[in-house]
Amino acid sequence: MPYKADKERARALLQTDKEITDSDHKLPVAENILNQEFKAEAPNKVWVTDITYIPTEEGWLYLAGHKDIFNGEIVGYAMGERITKNLVSESLFRAMAAKRPAKGLIHHSDRGSQYCALQYRKLLEQFGMTASMSRKGNCYDNAPMESFWGTLKQELVHHRKYGSRKEAMRDISEYIEVFYNRQRRQARLEYLSPVAYEKKFYQTRIAA
Secondary structure (H helix, E strand, O other): OOOHHHHHHHHHHHHHOOOOOOOOOOOOOOOOOOOOOOOOOOOOOEEEEEEEEEEEOOEEEEEEEEEEOOOOOEEEEEEEOOOOHHHHHHHHHHHHHHHOOOOOOEEEEOOOHHHHOHHHHHHHHHOOOEEEEOOOOOHHHHHHHHHHHHHHHHHOHHHOOEOOHHHHHHHHHHHHHHHHOOOOOEHHHOOEOHHHHHHHHHHHHHHO
Protein backbone atom coordinates (compact mmCIF):
# COMPACT_ATOMS: atom_id res chain seq x y z
CA MET A 1 0.00 0.00 0.00
CA PRO A 2 1.51 3.40 -1.02
CA TYR A 3 0.52 5.00 2.26
CA LYS A 4 1.79 2.32 4.63
CA ALA A 5 4.29 4.80 6.07
CA ASP A 6 1.45 7.24 6.68
CA LYS A 7 -0.15 4.82 9.13
CA GLU A 8 3.04 4.84 11.17
CA ARG A 9 3.14 8.64 11.08
CA ALA A 10 -0.53 8.80 12.09
CA ARG A 11 0.19 6.54 15.04
CA ALA A 12 3.04 8.79 16.17
CA LEU A 13 0.98 11.95 15.68
CA LEU A 14 -1.82 10.52 17.77
CA GLN A 15 0.51 10.51 20.76
CA THR A 16 1.06 14.28 20.60
CA ASP A 17 -1.99 15.72 18.83
CA LYS A 18 -5.41 16.24 20.32
CA GLU A 19 -8.84 15.58 18.91
CA ILE A 20 -10.21 18.94 17.81
CA THR A 21 -13.32 18.01 15.86
CA ASP A 22 -16.55 17.13 17.62
CA SER A 23 -17.77 13.70 16.50
CA ASP A 24 -20.25 13.35 19.38
CA HIS A 25 -23.33 14.59 17.56
CA LYS A 26 -26.51 13.29 15.94
CA LEU A 27 -25.85 14.60 12.43
CA PRO A 28 -25.87 12.17 9.48
CA VAL A 29 -22.60 10.27 8.99
CA ALA A 30 -21.41 8.93 5.63
CA GLU A 31 -20.21 5.38 5.02
CA ASN A 32 -16.46 4.74 5.09
CA ILE A 33 -16.19 4.18 1.34
CA LEU A 34 -12.44 4.73 1.21
CA ASN A 35 -11.80 2.05 3.86
CA GLN A 36 -8.06 2.80 4.01
CA GLU A 37 -7.61 2.21 0.26
CA PHE A 38 -5.33 5.20 -0.09
CA LYS A 39 -4.68 5.13 -3.82
CA ALA A 40 -5.99 6.79 -6.95
CA GLU A 41 -5.20 6.22 -10.61
CA ALA A 42 -5.45 9.89 -11.59
CA PRO A 43 -5.56 13.37 -10.03
CA ASN A 44 -8.78 14.65 -8.45
CA LYS A 45 -10.40 11.27 -7.92
CA VAL A 46 -9.96 11.03 -4.13
CA TRP A 47 -9.44 13.91 -1.71
CA VAL A 48 -8.94 13.59 2.04
CA THR A 49 -9.47 16.43 4.48
CA ASP A 50 -8.97 17.27 8.15
CA ILE A 51 -8.33 20.08 10.64
CA THR A 52 -5.27 20.63 12.81
CA TYR A 53 -4.07 23.40 15.11
CA ILE A 54 -0.98 25.59 15.36
CA PRO A 55 0.10 27.34 18.60
CA THR A 56 0.74 31.09 18.54
CA GLU A 57 1.12 33.68 21.30
CA GLU A 58 -2.33 34.98 20.33
CA GLY A 59 -3.87 31.54 20.78
CA TRP A 60 -4.57 28.55 18.52
CA LEU A 61 -4.59 28.92 14.75
CA TYR A 62 -6.77 26.26 13.12
CA LEU A 63 -5.84 24.89 9.72
CA ALA A 64 -8.19 22.95 7.44
CA GLY A 65 -6.76 21.23 4.39
CA HIS A 66 -7.71 19.07 1.41
CA LYS A 67 -5.16 16.65 -0.01
CA ASP A 68 -5.22 14.71 -3.29
CA ILE A 69 -4.46 11.03 -2.70
CA PHE A 70 -2.95 10.65 -6.17
CA ASN A 71 0.07 12.89 -5.72
CA GLY A 72 -0.21 14.16 -2.15
CA GLU A 73 -0.76 17.76 -3.24
CA ILE A 74 -2.53 20.09 -0.83
CA VAL A 75 -5.20 21.28 -3.24
CA GLY A 76 -6.97 23.59 -0.81
CA TYR A 77 -6.56 24.96 2.69
CA ALA A 78 -7.90 27.66 5.01
CA MET A 79 -6.85 29.08 8.37
CA GLY A 80 -8.67 30.89 11.16
CA GLU A 81 -8.98 31.38 14.90
CA ARG A 82 -12.11 29.23 15.21
CA ILE A 83 -13.13 25.75 14.02
CA THR A 84 -16.26 26.42 12.00
CA LYS A 85 -18.20 25.13 9.02
CA ASN A 86 -16.94 28.18 7.15
CA LEU A 87 -13.33 27.16 7.72
CA VAL A 88 -13.72 23.74 6.11
CA SER A 89 -15.98 25.22 3.42
CA GLU A 90 -13.33 27.78 2.48
CA SER A 91 -10.73 25.02 2.14
CA LEU A 92 -13.10 23.10 -0.14
CA PHE A 93 -13.92 26.18 -2.23
CA ARG A 94 -10.21 26.87 -2.73
CA ALA A 95 -9.62 23.28 -3.80
CA MET A 96 -12.53 23.45 -6.23
CA ALA A 97 -11.33 26.74 -7.71
CA ALA A 98 -7.83 25.37 -8.19
CA LYS A 99 -8.67 21.94 -9.62
CA ARG A 100 -12.24 21.93 -11.00
CA PRO A 101 -12.65 18.16 -10.55
CA ALA A 102 -15.24 16.18 -12.46
CA LYS A 103 -18.24 14.84 -10.60
CA GLY A 104 -17.77 11.59 -8.74
CA LEU A 105 -14.74 12.55 -6.66
CA ILE A 106 -14.59 10.73 -3.30
CA HIS A 107 -14.32 13.24 -0.44
CA HIS A 108 -13.05 11.60 2.75
CA SER A 109 -13.09 13.21 6.21
CA ASP A 110 -13.59 12.33 9.84
CA ARG A 111 -17.01 12.53 11.50
CA GLY A 112 -16.53 16.04 12.82
CA SER A 113 -19.65 18.16 13.05
CA GLN A 114 -18.19 20.64 10.57
CA TYR A 115 -18.10 17.96 7.86
CA CYS A 116 -21.48 16.46 8.81
CA ALA A 117 -23.27 19.81 8.89
CA LEU A 118 -26.07 20.37 6.38
CA GLN A 119 -24.26 23.36 4.88
CA TYR A 120 -21.20 21.27 4.08
CA ARG A 121 -23.15 18.25 2.86
CA LYS A 122 -25.01 20.50 0.45
CA LEU A 123 -21.70 21.75 -0.93
CA LEU A 124 -20.55 18.19 -1.59
CA GLU A 125 -23.83 17.48 -3.34
CA GLN A 126 -23.55 20.67 -5.37
CA PHE A 127 -20.05 19.73 -6.51
CA GLY A 128 -21.06 16.15 -7.32
CA MET A 129 -18.78 14.64 -4.67
CA THR A 130 -19.32 11.36 -2.83
CA ALA A 131 -18.84 11.68 0.92
CA SER A 132 -16.81 9.09 2.82
CA MET A 133 -16.05 9.26 6.54
CA SER A 134 -13.65 7.58 8.93
CA ARG A 135 -14.83 5.30 11.68
CA LYS A 136 -15.25 7.08 14.99
CA GLY A 137 -11.93 7.75 16.70
CA ASN A 138 -9.86 5.91 14.06
CA CYS A 139 -7.02 8.16 12.86
CA TYR A 140 -5.70 5.42 10.57
CA ASP A 141 -8.79 5.83 8.37
CA ASN A 142 -7.38 9.22 7.37
CA ALA A 143 -3.67 8.42 7.57
CA PRO A 144 -2.55 10.45 4.51
CA MET A 145 -3.93 13.68 5.95
CA GLU A 146 -2.56 12.91 9.41
CA SER A 147 0.78 12.25 7.73
CA PHE A 148 0.81 15.70 6.16
CA TRP A 149 0.05 17.36 9.47
CA GLY A 150 2.98 15.48 10.98
CA THR A 151 5.29 16.57 8.16
CA LEU A 152 4.18 20.19 8.40
CA LYS A 153 4.81 20.29 12.14
CA GLN A 154 8.11 18.41 12.06
CA GLU A 155 9.57 20.43 9.18
CA LEU A 156 8.15 23.85 10.01
CA VAL A 157 5.96 24.50 13.04
CA HIS A 158 8.10 22.82 15.70
CA HIS A 159 11.01 25.05 14.62
CA ARG A 160 9.05 28.30 14.96
CA LYS A 161 7.59 30.40 17.72
CA TYR A 162 4.78 32.47 16.28
CA GLY A 163 3.97 35.79 17.89
CA SER A 164 0.72 36.16 15.96
CA ARG A 165 -1.72 34.13 13.89
CA LYS A 166 -0.94 36.34 10.90
CA GLU A 167 2.74 35.40 11.13
CA ALA A 168 1.89 31.70 11.29
CA MET A 169 -0.54 31.97 8.37
CA ARG A 170 2.09 33.61 6.19
CA ASP A 171 4.69 30.97 7.07
CA ILE A 172 2.33 28.01 6.55
CA SER A 173 1.03 29.36 3.23
CA GLU A 174 4.58 29.65 1.92
CA TYR A 175 5.43 26.14 3.13
CA ILE A 176 2.41 24.60 1.38
CA GLU A 177 2.37 26.57 -1.87
CA VAL A 178 6.06 27.12 -2.51
CA PHE A 179 7.85 24.25 -0.81
CA TYR A 180 5.60 21.25 -0.19
CA ASN A 181 3.55 21.24 -3.38
CA ARG A 182 6.26 22.40 -5.79
CA GLN A 183 9.67 21.55 -4.35
CA ARG A 184 9.50 18.78 -1.76
CA ARG A 185 10.29 15.47 -3.46
CA GLN A 186 8.65 12.25 -2.31
CA ALA A 187 9.96 8.73 -2.77
CA ARG A 188 6.54 7.35 -3.66
CA LEU A 189 6.26 9.96 -6.43
CA GLU A 190 9.44 8.80 -8.19
CA TYR A 191 11.30 11.48 -6.22
CA LEU A 192 9.26 14.27 -7.80
CA SER A 193 7.24 16.97 -6.09
CA PRO A 194 3.44 16.65 -6.13
CA VAL A 195 3.06 19.29 -8.83
CA ALA A 196 5.83 17.78 -10.98
CA TYR A 197 4.33 14.30 -10.61
CA GLU A 198 0.92 15.50 -11.75
CA LYS A 199 2.51 17.30 -14.71
CA LYS A 200 4.33 14.11 -15.70
CA PHE A 201 1.03 12.18 -15.51
CA TYR A 202 -0.67 14.49 -18.01
CA GLN A 203 2.37 14.63 -20.29
CA THR A 204 2.44 10.83 -20.42
CA ARG A 205 -1.25 10.73 -21.35
CA ILE A 206 -0.75 13.24 -24.17
CA ALA A 207 2.24 11.30 -25.51
CA ALA A 208 0.21 8.10 -25.52
